[in-house]
Amino acid sequence: MAEFSAAVYQNEFLPDGGTDVHAIVTLTCSGAGTAGRTGSGAAGEVIIVDTSGSMRPPTMAAAQEAARAALAEIVDGTWFAIVAGADRAMLAYPPVSSGPGLVEMSARTRAEASAAIDRLVGSGGTAISTWLDLAGQLFSSVPHVTQRHALLLTDGENRERPGLLDAAIRRATGYFQCDCRGAGTEWEVAEIRRIAQALLGSVDIIPGPQQMREQFAGIMRASMARGVADATLRVWTPQGAQVLFVRQVAPTVEDLTGRRTPHDALTGDYPTGAWADESRDYHVAVRVGAKAIGQEQLAARVQLVLGDRPVAQGLVKATWSGDAALTATIDDQVAHYTGQAELAAMIQEGIAAKASGDEDTATTKLGRAVQLAEQTGNHDATTKLGKVVDIDHDAGTVKLRRGVDKADEMALDTASTKTTRIRKGPSPAQPAPGGSR
Structure with a gap:
């Protein structure tokens, strides 16, 4: 049973005329369990391997070994597929032409998928939009798969007409998560980072073939540890207030501001994706109307929500003061x-x-x-x-x-978005509406 907690770090004191309130909200999950085992739907994995002509034999051999290592980490009962990506996406496994495009992991299907990976060969160009679209179609073919994750490997630049990849990213956004890796140095970081950020995943370079296996296994291990399929950051602000930004700031910097969807007139939801046993920090900045010295106001209520049920809550406060010793201090976090x-x-x-x-x-x-x-x-x-x-x-x-x-x-x-943490001091006790799943 997953348990959640929230802590808020801020200097709540504003000077006379002050309007901007900043806080770091730390959300922590424990007891998340294993993907697809919480009763809220099954888990699905799609491994996408670049099979374009630029994949030279050493890189292809390493990619095949890495894909097999990822297979070994997928828990039995998880739905999965292997996609070969070139100038069009091909379903390498399972060998179906209609019906469900994912199969459940078992000793038999793992062996069959491994054999299919051995048959991958490099040829053709690179059209990543088709890779993402096929992954989405595969996930949608098994409706009870609600936790959807893809692992994408490429070694070159996308070679499609402008706009096609962006359109595919939009179609995938909010539907499945995707961790992306680039092999070698002939791919575009900004291009692949755009995919990873939109799909709430990570991006990294695999400089040499010998490092690929470990990275693939680690990514899949992490995905299998995300027993909470999906959670939302819900931010309420008072009438007349303005949310300046909402950013995840640890373990990586991800700007969520533009991902807001309205919940009601005063509340917006921001996606966070699936959770394992982990802690994440969010920087919430709110502009409120200035009040008289001595007055207090709740500037924001930040909740982590599963479905429509809050499981952790932090309160961001504002207090106007004439004491410069209080108002001039910037919170360390x-x-x-x-x-x-x-x-x-x-x-x-x-x-x-x-x-x-x-x-x-x-x-x-x-x-x-x-x-x-x-x-x-x-x-x-x-x-x-x-x-x-x-x-x-x-x-x-x-x-x-x-x-x-x-x-x-x-x-x-x-690695530019990866952040370090500093030692946290005590946080004021925060009321929680519930902490279990």
């Missing part, structure tokens, strides 16, 4: 994650400027990224930045490196 969000933006903007030949902008952005990485204690980002720029710690300057390994640059780009 808010400050930390504000820096982490800016760090992600600076890395992505710096790499984009570098790619376009604008070295001055790239140097400025990546220099700021180095400062933020050090200030927020993001040692992984600091290490990855050090492979792209030369850092002069004494002078506080950076210089673009020449002859940077493209894999190092792509690794920095894909």
Whole structure:
């Protein structure tokens, strides 16, 4: 039985005339169980392997081994399929032409799927929209599969007409989640990140074939641990208030602001996808009308909702004060994650400027990224930045490196949204409307 809890970190005190309230809401799940075992519907997995002509024999062999490793992690009884992706998507397993496109995992189907993976060969182009569309069709062919997850591997750029991939992403958004991996260095990070972010998944580079097996197995293991099929972040604000933004800020930075769907006149829902035993942090920023010194107001009520049932709740408060010692303090959690969000933006903007030949902008952005990485204690980002720029710690300057390994640059780009946490102090007790499933 999954249990949820919420904690809020903020400085609730606003100065005279202050309007903007910032809070970090930490939501924690324990006892999530195994995907498809909660009684709210079955789990489904689609493994999508790039089989375009760019998949050279060593990469294809590694992809086949990785796909078999992912199969080994899928729990018996889970519905699954294997898709071969080239200039069109093909159902590699199960061998059906009508009816359900997924089969239940068992010792027999696992062996049959493994044999089908062995027969994959590389040929043709890359049309990722067709891969996503086929995955959606396969999931829809088994209506009682309600927890839907795909694992997508590609090694090259999408070669479709403009707009086709974006349309496919829109069709998949809100229907299934997708973790994406790029093999080698001939694929576009921004393109694959767009898929992963829209489909509430992760993106990363697999620089060498030897690393593929471990990544695939880990992704599938994590998916099988998500025993809570789907949860929603529900944010209520008072009449006249404005939600400035809602962001997931840990374990990765994901802007959810544009994903809001209205629940009622004062409340909006934001997708969070499936949950395992984990903790996530959300930065909620709200603008309220200024009130007189000494007045208090509830600025937001943040709930995690399963179906339409709240299972955890945090309250974001505002109190107007004339005491500068109270109002001038920025909460440590808010400050930390504000820096982490800016760090992600600076890395992505710096790499984009570098790619376009604008070295001055790239140097400025990546220099700021180095400062933020050090200030927020993001040692992984600091290490990855050090492979792209030369850092002069004494002078506080950076210089673009020449002859940077493209894999190092792509690794920095894909890791830009990964954040670090700081030690949390005690949070005021928050009333919870219920904590179990």
